[in-house]
Amino acid sequence: MKYSFVIPCYRSEKTLGKVIDEIQAKMSEMNHQDYEIILINDCSPDNTWGTIRNLCSKNENIIGINHAKNFGQHAALMAGFHFVSGDIVICLDDDGQTPANEVDKLLAKVIDEDYDVAYAEYAHKQHSGFRNWGSHVNKVMTEVMLGKPKELYISSYFAAKRYIVDEMLNYKGAYPYVIGLVLRTTRNICNVEVNHRERTEGASGYNFKKLLGLWMNGFTSFSILPLRIASYGGSAIAFIGFIYALYVIIRKIVAPTEYLGWSSTMAVLLILGGLILLVLGLIGEYVGRIFISINNSPQYVIKNIINYDSVENKN
Known part of the structure; x- marks a missing residue:
């Protein structure tokens, strides 16, 4: 069984290497060598793309994707989904707050207990007060507008079966909303409690404007x-x-x-x-x-791709 890690990247030149090291160490510990890591640079203003190029040069199983402009986290995820080849797809953050060394908990739910999607749930979130408020509003919005079960916790760290991702890719709209796409595809979803770390570098890329845009995407794309x-x-x-x-x-x-x-x-x-x-x-x-x-406005525009041909030929 092959695993695909999809990581949207923005202002993560100082944290991305640690996240990759942690994934590699965990996969080695689990004796899983058949995996790939897909890094999507969402037109980050720092040297994130340089960091991705350096990682790709050292690892053939890391695919680097560079967006022509900033399209947002959900569009970056959709871009990464188009290049996955694994049976299980794992999405996580680039800042190290989502613990890659606990991915086995998510995989156990999806593989052993046959859930379609397993979302990480945090007992103690380390986000700022503003980000926690935004998450609460998003929670209420998904419950009211999208019919999300109240007991289900949604986060950016989750594992999904490949057929779920393939179905999500059928959405061609200009404003993807990954949570809505998951909820309209399956309700066989569970939570797994994992730790949530403090941010060691930088600050969250979500401001009020971006959160408002995310909410608008949610209820205008998937609910009347x-x-x-x-x-x-x-x-x-x-x-x-x-x-x-x-x-x-x-x-x-x-x-x-x-x-x-x-x-x-x-x-x-x-x-x-x-x-x-x-x-x-x-x-x-x-x-x-x-x-x-x-007018067929694109979800994203890819400027550069690194290592995709080598991974494709290897498979």
């Missing part, structure tokens, strides 16, 4: 629930407006000389105007993404 919520909300506001109109008419009949407030009228107009703009923006987001998909 926001549109339904907008429809229900609009219906509810319309009903309330109708009741209020009846109240105004009856009040005018009962007390014709009473002056009705201008401020309350403006408040209603502002609320309705804001709601209309919100719904129009939401519809525009869906339409815009449809337009981009019709």
Whole structure:
């Protein structure tokens, strides 16, 4: 059985070598020599691509992929998936926070217990407060929008059977969202508790803008629930407006000389105007993404590939 490690890389010139060393040591300890490591440089501004080239020159089983521009972590994963040849695919981070030396726990769930996907779950997360908040919002979003079971913990460290990855590759949209692709393919998913390390170098690449974009990808690509919520909300506001109109008419009949407030009228107009703009923006987001998909916008653009021919010929 062959294993494929897929690692999106961004600002990891100082940590990537340690992650590779740890993978190699663990595979040697498990007596598994048939594996490959796919490193995707997502147009990192530091010397990450130089580090990847150096690693590839020393190891024929390491494939280096260089993006022409930054497409994001999920697009980088999709790029790596196109080059895997293993029976089990393992995805992890490039910063060393996800322990590669505990990959046997994930593999045991997928191989021995026949789960399709095994996600790492952390008892004590070492992320910053902002990143933990973002993870919580993402958790709620996937539960509400994508139907993720509440007891299931989703992380960037997971192992999946090859057929799951092959099915995910059928998605050709410009905005891939790996969690959504997994959940729409299978529900035979489990968690495995592993340690989560402190970050030794740099900071998380996820800021508020990137997290917001990730959430938008999640619910606009895999759910129409926001549109339904907008429809229900609009219906509810319309009903309330109708009741209020009846109240105004009856009040005018009962007390014709009473002056009705201008401020309350403006408040209603502002609320309705804001709601209309919100719904129009939401519809525009869906339409815009449809337009981009019709124009065949790429998920990623690969500038360079290292060692792929040698790995392909070796297999």
